[in-house]
Amino acid sequence: MTQTNWIDFNHRVTSDLTLVKEVNGQQDVQHVKAGFNWLAALFTGIYPLVSQRYRTTGFVKKAWIPIFAIWVLDIIAQIVFGQLMSLVVNLVGLVIYGMMFDSWYRDQLLANGYRIKTE
Numbered sequence: 414m415t416q417t418n419w420i421d422f423n424h425r426v427t428s429d430l431t432l433v434k435e436v437n438g439q440q441d442v443q444h445v446k447a448g449f450n451w452l453a454a455l456f457t458g459i460y461p462l463v464s465q466r467y468r469t470t471g472f473v474k475k476a477w478i479p480i481f482a483i484w485v486l487d488i489i490a491q492i493v494f495g496q497l498m499s500l501v502v503n504l505v506g507l508v509i510y511g512m513m514f515d516s517w518y519r520d521q522l523l524a525n526g527y528r529i530k531t532e
Contacts, residue, residue, distance in 0.1 A: 421513075421516075422512070422513075424516065425447075425512065425513065425516045426445055426446070426447045426515050426516045426519050427447055428447050429444065429445065429446055429447050430444070430445040430447075430519060430529055430530075431443070431444055431445075431529070431530040432444075432445065432519070432522045432523070432527035432528065432529055432530065433527060433528060433530050434522075434525070434526050434527040434528070441527075442530075443469070443522055443527060445515050445518055445519045445522070446515055447515065448515075449511050449512055450511050450512075450514040450515050451511060452464075453510060453511050453514035453515075454507045454508065454510055454511025454514075455507075455511075457480055457507065457510060458476070458477055458480045460514075461473045461476040461477075467518055469518075469521055469522055469525055470521075470525050471521055471524070471525070472517070472518060472521040475517060475521060476514070476517060479506075479509070479510055479513075479517075480510070482506075483502070483503065483506035483507075483510070486502050486506065487499050487502050487503055487506070490502040
């Protein structure tokens, strides 16, 4: 995941996907759901840490990058504009996080060698 696809709404997951990878002679299958991920939005950084579903190499670290960006923007907004703008930044950040979470997961699976099952 690079900075260019943190908020790349044009390449979001728009339909449910199945990704596969050959691991030790066995086929590892991962499913990626389309749509807004409510649990990711509500629990942000805790969700990829505790969820077994999103356990793939490098994803937890990459899922935390947008959280740190939201925190930095929140601090700047609070210092410059006050509490109300800080609240707005947090809400917008949570919406973006929920909308993009599964797309980031798909991108990490592809980076880890999975391929989209076309059947």
